[in-house]
Amino acid sequence: MMSELSLIVLLPLLAAVGAAAMPRSAGLWGLGATVVTAALAVSLALGLMNGGGRMVAISGMAAPLGIRFVADGLSVLMVLMTSSVSIAVALQASSWGVWPNRVVPERAASLRAGFWPLWLATMAAMNALFLSGDLFNIYVAFEILGLTAVGLTALSGTPAALRASFDYLSAGLVGSLLLLLGVAMAYSAIGRVDIAAVPVLSDLVSGRIALGLIVAGLAVKAALFPLHFWMPAAHSSATPVASALLSALVVKAAIYVILRLSIESGDAMGSLRLALALMGTCAMFWGAYGAIRATRLKLLVAHSTVAQVGLIVMAIAVSGETAQHAGFWQAAALLMVSHALAKAAMFIAVGRIAEELGHDRISGLNRDELRPAAAEFAFGIAAVSLIGLPPTAGFIGKWMLIDGLIERDAWIWVALVLTGTAMTAAYLSRVVSRFLRGGPHISARAEQPAWRIGDLAALGLATVALLLGLASAMPLALLEVTVL
Amino acid sequence: MTPDFIYIFAGAGLVGLAMYRLATRRDMLLRVLALNFLAIGVAMILQASAFGETLTDAVPQAFVLTGIVVLVGVTAALLALAEQIDGHDDE
Numbered sequence: 337m338m339s340e341l342s343l344i345v346l347l348p349l350l351a352a353v354g355a356a357a358m359p360r361s362a363g364l365w366g367l368g369a370t371v372v373t374a375a376l377a378v379s380l381a382l383g384l385m386n387g388g389g390r391m392v393a394i395s396g397m398a399a400p401l402g403i404r405f406v407a408d409g410l411s412v413l414m415v416l417m418t419s420s421v422s423i424a425v426a427l428q429a430s431s432w433g434v435w436p437n438r439v440v441p442e443r444a445a446s447l448r449a450g451f452w453p454l455w456l457a458t459m460a461a462m463n464a465l466f467l468s469g470d471l472f473n474i475y476v477a478f479e480i481l482g483l484t485a486v487g488l489t490a491l492s493g494t495p496a497a498l499r500a501s502f503d504y505l506s507a508g509l510v511g512s513l514l515l516l517l518g519v520a521m522a523y524s525a526i527g528r529v530d531i532a533a534v535p536v537l538s539d540l541v542s543g544r545i546a547l548g549l550i551v552a553g554l555a556v557k558a559a560l561f562p563l564h565f566w567m568p569a570a571h572s573s574a575t576p577v578a579s580a581l582l583s584a585l586v587v588k589a590a591i592y593v594i595l596r597l598s599i600e601s602g603d604a605m606g607s608l609r610l611a612l613a614l615m616g617t618c619a620m621f622w623g624a625y626g627a628i629r630a631t632r633l634k635l636l637v638a639h640s641t642v643a644q645v646g647l648i649v650m651a652i653a654v655s656g657e658t659a660q661h662a663g664f665w666q667a668a669a670l671l672m673v674s675h676a677l678a679k680a681a682m683f684i685a686v687g688r689i690a691e692e693l694g695h696d697r698i699s700g701l702n703r704d705e706l707r708p709a710a711a712e713f714a715f716g717i718a719a720v721s722l723i724g725l726p727p728t729a730g731f732i733g734k735w736m737l738i739d740g741l742i743e744r745d746a747w748i749w750v751a752l753v754l755t756g757t758a759m760t761a762a763y764l765s766r767v768v769s770r771f772l773r774g775g776p777h778i779s780a781r782a783e784q785p786a787w788r789i790g791d792l793a794a795l796g797l798a799t800v801a802l803l804l805g806l807a808s809a810m811p812l813a814l815l816e817v818t819v820l
Numbered sequence: 821m822t823p824d825f826i827y828i829f830a831g832a833g834l835v836g837l838a839m840y841r842l843a844t845r846r847d848m849l850l851r852v853l854a855l856n857f858l859a860i861g862v863a864m865i866l867q868a869s870a871f872g873e874t875l876t877d878a879v880p881q882a883f884v885l886t887g888i889v890v891l892v893g894v895t896a897a898l899l900a901l902a903e904q905i906d907g908h909d910d911e
Contacts, residue, residue, distance in 0.1 A: 472883070479890045483897060490901065495908040502848060502901045509855050509894050510842065513862045513887070520883050524869040 340380045341392045341405045344415065345464045348373055352456035359449035363434035366452035370426040373459065374419035381412050381814060389819030391469070404469035404530065409817035410599075410669055414466040414592055416814075417673045420800060421584050421680045422459055424793040428684050429455075429577050431789050447491065447575065454487040455581065465589050470530040471519045471550070474593055478515060478557065482508040485586045488578040489570045500569040507566040511556030511590075518549030534600040544608070547601070551594060551608055558590035560612075560649055561619030564642045568626065571638035576687020576790075579634065583641045584680035588672055591645065595652050595672075599665055613653035617752055619646025624759035628766070633686050633696040636763060637679070644675045644722065647756055651737050654749055666815050667736035673811060674729035674801055678721040681797035685715040688790045701770040708785050712771040714794035719764040721801040724757055729804035729811075827868035834861030848902040852895060859891045 351369030355362040384390070389408040432448040433440035440448070458481060465477035486508065490501040523529050525542040537543030559567035571583045594612070623643025630636035648671050655664030688711035690696040721728035734753065741750045804811070838858035842851055863884045870880035 476886065483893065486897065490904075495905065498901055498905045498908065502898065502905065505894060505898055505901065506842070506851055506855055509891075510839075510858065512890065513858055516883060516887050517862050517865065520866045520869060520880050523879060523883070 339392055340376050341407055341467060344373060344376045345460050348456045349460035352453045355456060356453035361436040362448050362452035363430055366456060367426055367430060367434060369456055370422050374423055377415045377419040380407060381416055384412050384817050389817055391819055403473055405467040406469040406819055407467060408819045409815040411466040413669060413811055413814050415463055417676050418459060418462050418585055421676055424680060424797045425577050425580055427793040428790045450491050454484045458484040462585060462589055466592060471522060472529045475515050475519055478512055481589055482512060485582055488581060489574045491578055492575045494573060497573040500573045503566040504570040507556055511553045514549050514553030518546045518553060521546035531600055534597055538601040548608060554590045554594050558587050558645055559642060560615050561622050561646060567642060568635060568638040571641060572634040576683055580680040580683035583683055584676040587645055588676055591648055591672060595665060595668055598652050598655060609653045613650050616646040616650030616653055620756040624763060627763035631698060633698055637682050637686055641679060648672055663736045663740045666812060667733045669815055670729055670811060671733035674721055674733055677797050677801035678718040681714050681718040681794045684790055685711040685794040692785045698766060702773045710787055710791035711794060714798045716768050716771060717798035717802055719768050723761045723764060727805040728802050729808055732805050732808040824868040824871045827864050831861045831864030852898050856895060859887060863887060
């Protein structure tokens with residue numbers, strides 16, 4: 337039986353084939369599939385709010401060996417996050433031309449023909465991953481995701497991007513193999529690989545080794561310190577839309593699986609949790625340090641992703657007994673969504689700024705004669721959300737996290753989160769202060785470039801990140817929905 | 821020393837050697853080879869875990885098969901990337 341659950345994966349995949357087969361109308365395929373998938377995601381979320389979680393066994397085969405899609409609040413929130421970011425990115429990518437009979441520059445045509453199939457397949461893989469009910473399907477989804485994400489990185493074709501893609505793909509393969517080894521060990525320990533079996537795994541020694549291997553593989557894919565070595569180069573050398581997708585969404589796939597395992601296993605992953613919390617903390621500081629030292633804007637934003645991934649993983653790891661402290665993992669989920677929106681807005685804005693100024697050196701941002709004000713404004717709002725100032729969703733997420741930590745008297749972690757926040761503010765104000773510098777005396781000469789669709793996309797995403805804080809009751813209510 | 825232990829230790833040894841090479845070498849072809857060795861090592865461990873008293877469990881073998889398909893694809897993509905990078909270096 338076809339349902340939203342299977343369509344939401346199948347549709348982008350079919351559209352990817354269509355876009356690859358008809359490169360001239362790739363833009364049409366892409367925009368159409370993005371809009372329809374987003375509509376499906378919204379209808380899925382509405383259905384969930386009214387009728388509770390859902391489960392579909394593909395081709396009628398039940399667990400433990402069948403393929404099962406599970407839609408609960410967390411996975412549907414992730415699907416919604418993917419859809420919102422992809423609408424904005426689709427807007428920006430439509431500047432490469434949509435209509436097949438319109439003549440576009442050769443460079444735009446080749447980017448368009450490459451981008452849409454790769455991105456649609458990535459979208460399908462991400463949705464499949466969020467909805468998968470077993471570990472082996474998650475592995476398969478990661479393989480599709482890994483290959484298409486590398487394609488997106490290499491799209492710009494510059495030597496730096498190609499080299500970064502090579503490192504990305506080889507690191508990704510190592511992560512996948514660790515994941516596969518872990519999944520197979522889980523199977524040999526308990527004879528099943530569905531996610532519901534994770535609590536059984538965490539009671540056995542061999543099961544804990546399997547979980548450790550799976551988490552190690554995920555840490556490579558999520559670019560968690562010290563396994564983040566491949567990431568800043570890959571995210572900063574790709575084209576802006578690809579960077580936005582890689583940084584906002586693709587790393588979230590691995591974080592989502594870590595979160596899912598953490599929720600399912602409850603209190604059992606003791607030492608693994610500690611390791612994750614330490615790695616997250618180190619990532620938070622190392623990423624912030626890299627961002628403070630960065631000389632180029634794209635590199636600063638990429639390093640900031642390392643830091644934010646660290647914060648989210650730390651929030652997941654300290655959650656401990658999830659039954660009593662549901663607030664922790666909901667905070668982590670909210671931080672994931674808010675980071676996705678803000679980081680995508682930021683990368684698109686940076687792309688627009690670099691396009692107007694012709695460079696992305698931070699020291700050259702406060703030139704008087706040219707001010708891409710719309711993109712700078714979008715960057716500023718996104719920065720507010722990333723730092724976690726009210727009223728953004730980032731603020732709500734951090735508030736819930738710190739509130740839970742204080743309740744548990746975990747003052748060390750409170751201090752670490754706040755220090756990380758201060759460092760985020762420090763590196764982002766390096767950029768924002770340059771945008772604000774210069775008073776009315778320069779405005780006479782300053783030239784403001786015309787609005788482009790990319791400015792709209794960046795501003796839209798940043799505004800959603802800002803408003804989601806005011807409407808955070810909605811995602812939190814969605815997160816409460818479980819499959820009975 | 822039963823055959824499955826030989827397989828597991830040989831597989832683990834391959835994984836270790838491949839990881840060492842990946843961490844220490846920058847040469848692209850060597851790294852592609854090391855990744856292939858890593859995958860073969862993992863496959864050997866998985867195969868050995870499927871050995872039973874009388875019957876061999878088919879599910880780990882299916883895992884290995886998926887892994888092989890992925891490995892072929894990724895190796896091809898890596899070699900294509902390496903060739904492109906070389907082309908840029910020659911210019």
